[in-house]
Amino acid sequence: MEARKLGKTTAEVPVLGMGTWLFVGNLPDNHVDHGAIESLRTGVDLGMTLIDTAESYSFGHAEEVIGTAIKGMREKVFIATKVSPENFSYRDVMKAVRGSLRRLKTDYIDLYQLHRPNPYVPLEETMRAMEDLVEQGAVRYIGVSNFSVDLTKKAQAALSKNHVVANQVSYSLLDREIEDKLLPTAVRDRITIIAYSPLAHGRLIDGGTGKTVLEDMAGKYGKTPVQVALNWLIVKDDVIAIPKAFQINHLREDAAATGWRMAPEDYASLNEVFSKVTPGW
Numbered sequence: 001m002e003a004r005k006l007g008k009t010t011a012e013v014p015v016l017g018m019g020t021w022l023f024v025g026n027l028p029d030n031h032v033d034h035g036a037i038e039s040l041r042t043g044v045d046l047g048m049t050l051i052d053t054a055e056s057y058s059f060g061h062a063e064e065v066i067g068t069a070i071k072g073m074r075e076k077v078f079i080a081t082k083v084s085p086e087n088f089s090y091r092d093v094m095k096a097v098r099g100s101l102r103r104l105k106t107d108y109i110d111l112y113q114l115h116r117p118n119p120y121v122p123l124e125e126t127m128r129a130m131e132d133l134v135e136q137g138a139v140r141y142i143g144v145s146n147f148s149v150d151l152t153k154k155a156q157a158a159l160s161k162n163h164v165v166a167n168q169v170s171y172s173l174l175d176r177e178i179e180d181k182l183l184p185t186a187v188r189d190r191i192t193i194i195a196y197s198p199l200a201h202g203r204l205i206d207g208g209t210g211k212t213v214l215e216d217m218a219g220k221y222g223k224t225p226v227q228v229a230l231n232w233l234i235v236k237d238d239v240i241a242i243p244k245a246f247q248i249n250h251l252r253e254d255a256a257a258t259g260w261r262m263a264p265e266d267y268a269s270l271n272e273v274f275s276k277v278t279p280g281w
């Protein structure tokens with residue numbers, strides 16, 4: 001698996017990680033735990049060692065299942081979880097992290113992300129908690145998610161000893177909003193973009209003009225449309241992607257989206273064609 005430096009750190013993360021939103025259902029559903037654990041372990045074997053989750057996913061159950069799946073291989077994986085906006089006060093961040101650590105059955109989180117902005121809690125207060133967690137060794141790196149350029153700048157200004165190393169945002173061939181301002185600014189400031197919903201939550205391969213183009217490109221390179229769509233993301237120096245794939249065949253297909261390149265004119269052609277495709281949501 002290709003790897004990339006995380007923000008301004010020396011840590012390396014795989015260009016493809018695993019997303020876990022709805023991985024074990026919306027509400028906690030123990031019936032799928034066994035399959036979820038198998039998928040997570042297979043993903044790690046395939047090199048997708050970054051696992052993205054959140055305290056809110058399945059009301060904490062996603063973190064619990066991940067904790068079980070990574071038993072005995074904590075050092076091998078890079079855990080990225082998120083604190084929910086309603087927990088952004090100093091006291092609540094401290095409480096939330098304890099919950100995540102307990103469910104993940106670990107004593108540190110590799111990347112702790114602010115799930116989305118909360119205008120009602122001063123960012124300075126939240127970031128003070130995040131820095132204290134780094135100081136205490138409970139968190140290695142601080143990240144944000146769904147933050148604008150201005151808010152990311154504000155988040156960085158609120159930190160005195162650490163960098164904002166990543167911003168997790170929606171990015172796929174069908175959602176290219178970040179290309180105007182956020183992506184160039186992140187590249188300049190060396191903040192890794194963690195592309196969520198890289199397959200547009202599955203819509204990218206459901207049909208439409210885009211699908212035909214992806215199929216043509218896939219045929220040319222002996223790959224699949226999904227692999228072309230993921231490869232288009234991860235060729236960008238400061239971008240990594242976190243597709244969610246419960247099914248093992250999907251995981252295998254996704255993992256093989258790395259380690260090869262298309263001709264520059266083909267990436268340009270995808271850019272061009274998809275700039276005219278309406279996402280349809």
Ligand SMILES: NC(=O)c1ccc[n+]([C@@H]2O[C@H](COP(=O)([O-])OP(=O)(O)OC[C@H]3O[C@@H](n4cnc5c(N)ncnc54)[C@H](OP(=O)(O)O)[C@@H]3O)[C@@H](O)[C@H]2O)c1
Pocket residue numbers: 018019020021022052053115116145146168169195196197198199200201202205226242243244245246247248249250251253254
């Ligand atoms: N920070 C945020 O606010 C935020 C918001 C949304 C998502 N996220 C993160 O980003 C992750 C990924 O985003 P997402 O879950 O919205 O959507 P996604 O990764 O764009 O799409 C997931 C869907 O694609 C399917 N899929 C995956 N690989 C496939 C393949 N090779 N062939 C066919 N279908 C394939 C999955 O099916 P199966 O599962 O059945 O295999 C699933 O239905 C989330 O899980 C979460 O960790 C973060």
